[in-house]
Amino acid sequence: MGRLAPLVAVSSTAFVVALSALASGCKKPIVYKPEPAFSGAKASLPAVPKLPPPSAFKNGANWTVYGLQHQLNSPRHSTEVNGKPVTVAGYVVKVYEPVEPAGKEGCIYPHKKHTPTAKEPNPKGVDCSFIAKEVEPPHFYIADSKDEKNPAKMIKVMGYFCSYIQLYFAIDWYKTHDPDKVKDPKDRDGELFTDNLCSTQVPNTFLGEPKVGAKVTISGQFGSKYEEGSGGRAVSPFGIVDVTSFKKGKIDLDSPADLVKQEMKDP
Secondary structure, X not given: OOOHHHHHHHHHHHHHXXXXXXXXXXXXXXXXXXXXXXXXXXXXXXXXXXXXXXXXXXXXXXXXXXXXXXXXXXXOOHHHHXXXXXXXXXXXXXXXXXXXXXXXXXXXXXXXXXXOOOOOOOOOOOOOOOHHHHOOOOOEEEEOOOOOOOHHHXXXXXXXXXXXXXXXXXXXXXXXXXXXXXXXXXXXXXXXXXXXXXXXXXXXXXXOEEOOOOEEEEEEEEEEEEEOOOOOEEEEXXXXXXXXXXXXXXXXXXXXXXXEOOOOEOO
């Protein structure tokens, strides 16, 4: 009886091995069956976007309008230009020209009948309060192309004058003075450059406003907001260059002929 258990165990093992061998002998091998190529409609995928070349952002040391707008609206790069001093080159595509209502002559533009003074820039007896709500400070727009019509591709330029009367003050003064010899703003005849509409100092590097189509290079503080004392406030998602907020701000024209000379008007 003692030798019976090992014999039973050996017989069971042999049975399992034999059964496994039988099962493996009955399994058919996998045979590769070629399938025809897919003949249905092909997937329509968008083209891989091309990155703009470096020249689209800057032309030498100067920013392009596209470059500034791209950085301003980029979460990653906005802090590089927003509220920072920049120099941008472009073409003047639009100049803001407010219309003076009838009976309000002398409120916006100086007239021979109502010659403004630094102490009293508006004509006596005329209500000019509409200016604060209806008239913006002098400004113009620049773009990378001369014939640009899309406002989203334009940058607003402000701060070179706070009012049109202030602009005329500057023109009259520069007729008899050399701006390069004026070192101290106090030497500019007191309040000659500062009317009661604005407390901004007029830059001595620019006189008047440029013509549409003029090529300009502008230095100033760039951002989406403009605020200069009581001279006006503005917001633009496309960007604003404030010439006066940056001490070295200026507007350079390619040609003196691109400047519009301002003269006092007849009422």
